[in-house]
Amino acid sequence: MAENRFIPFSRPWIDDTEIEAVSQVLASKWISTGNRTREFERAFAEYLGAKHAIAVSSCTAALHLSLVVAEIGSGDEVITTPYTFTATAEAIRYVGAKPVFVDIHPDTLNIDTRKIEQAITPRTKAILPVHIAGFPCDMDALLDISQNHNLRLIDDAAHAIPAEYKEQYIGTLGDLSAFSFYANKNLTTGEGGMITTNNDAFAKLLRTMRLHGIDKDAWARQSQRNIWRYDIATEGYKYNMTDIQAAMGLCQLMKLNKQHERRRNFAQIYQTELAKFPQISTPVSPDNPREHAWHLYIIQLQNGNRDAFVESLSEANIECSVHYIPLHLFDFYQDQYGYQVGDFPCAESAFERVVSLPLHPGLTEEDIHIVIDAIGKVLES
Numbered sequence: 001m002a003e004n005r006f007i008p009f010s011r012p013w014i015d016d017t018e019i020e021a022v023s024q025v026l027a028s029k030w031i032s033t034g035n036r037t038r039e040f041e042r043a044f045a046e047y048l049g050a051k052h053a054i055a056v057s058s059c060t061a062a063l064h065l066s067l068v069v070a071e072i073g074s075g076d077e078v079i080t081t082p083y084t085f086t087a088t089a090e091a092i093r094y095v096g097a098k099p100v101f102v103d104i105h106p107d108t109l110n111i112d113t114r115k116i117e118q119a120i121t122p123r124t125k126a127i128l129p130v131h132i133a134g135f136p137c138d139m140d141a142l143l144d145i146s147q148n149h150n151l152r153l154i155d156d157a158a159h160a161i162p163a164e165y166k167e168q169y170i171g172t173l174g175d176l177s178a179f180s181f182y183a184n185k186n187l188t189t190g191e192g193g194m195i196t197t198n199n200d201a202f203a204k205l206l207r208t209m210r211l212h213g214i215d216k217d218a219w220a221r222q223s224q225r226n227i228w229r230y231d232i233a234t235e236g237y238k239y240n241m242t243d244i245q246a247a248m249g250l251c252q253l254m255k256l257n258k259q260h261e262r263r264r265n266f267a268q269i270y271q272t273e274l275a276k277f278p279q280i281s282t283p284v285s286p287d288n289p290r291e292h293a294w295h296l297y298i299i300q301l302q303n304g305n306r307d308a309f310v311e312s313l314s315e316a317n318i319e320c321s322v323h324y325i326p327l328h329l330f331d332f333y334q335d336q337y338g339y340q341v342g343d344f345p346c347a348e349s350a351f352e353r354v355v356s357l358p359l360h361p362g363l364t365e366e367d368i369h370i371v372i373d374a375i376g377k378v379l380e381s
């Protein structure tokens with residue numbers, strides 16, 4: 001196969017704007033949580049139309065704190081998907097609760113809402129869905145089930161900015177939503193996360209808990225006379241965001257629509273061109289009322305060897321990935337909860353066949369066509 005230029009799977013979309021904004025924070029000498037973090041929170045909440053946004057150090061921290069304020073604890077059960085990154089279930093473990101997996105819908109790769117009610121027990125306290133790749137879950141069904149069974153709805157929106165459901169952004173519909181700003185995400189601050197909620201009491205508690213349970217952070221205290229005095233109002237964690245991250249986040253938020261347009265355009269080209277290959281199924285196209293965030297572009301091979309397919313693309317200088325190895329296939333989740341191979345057949349079958357193709361705003365249409373041509377050659381051979 002002729003050699004192509006290297007096409008990376010993912011790259012952050014950073015330019016001089018972020019470099020300048022971060023330099024200004026460094027020069028200001030106020031580098032931890034301060035004014036920039038507050039600005040970022042306000043701008044993020046305003047963008048989504050959420051009442052509150054609370055900036056934290058990661059999405060994992062956002063999930064953990066959300067579970068804490070929702071009063072999920074030891075012996076409780078939280079329904080989630082096995083088809084996700086380990087952070088989703090790991091956060092449930094942090095509060096001493098059990099992640100109860102429910103299989104996915106084979107088309108969307110999101111939790112199959114038709115199977116949730118069978119998994120509800122008297123110990124169930126919350127549902128924690130994940131909008132895989134940025135495709136919004138069936139929020140109407142999730143809201144109905146959570147309301148009917150008096151459960152909290154906490155969504156893992158790590159992939160889902162900006163995703164919409166019935167013209168409302170993901171991050172405004174459940175009790176609490178957790179976003180990731182990790183290096184490969186649609187909006188990145190290197191590491192970082194955000195919790196959105198419309199619940200005033202949750203927001204107040206989250207602001208205190210993310211910084212050791214201290215009633216006023218350093219920025220709030222520096223304008224006071226007794227700068228050193230503070231109270232510990234509640235249990236706390238070291239989960240605050242720095243102004244260095246927030247300055248970067250503000251720049252990324254300004255570019256969010258533009259990067260989404262680029263992702264959507266590339267995804268559309270993949271959708272049209274890959275539909276010509278019967279050996280591949282492309283992601284379900286979001287029709288009204290859902291808008292895909294296009295964080296990942298996941299195809300499924302109808303047959304053949306997925307690992308060999310990924311290897312052949314790698315030989316053609318095209319970097320791909322696989323999302324996800326279902327959690328119940330890992331030793332840890334099997335040892336802890338007795339999950340076994342065969343428990344979630346849709347997740348397992350998807351895992352055997354999925355490939356995530358390069359998708360990020362730094363690519364060009366030409367790059368996308370190089371990937372498509374390479375896929376054609378691999379399928380021919």
Ligand SMILES: Cc1ncc(COP(=O)(O)O)c(C=O)c1O
Binds near residue numbers: 085088159
């Ligand atoms: C679905 C999902 N949830 C949670 C996380 C954790 O995010 P973070 O690295 O910001 O803690 C990730 C990270 O990739 C993820 O993909």
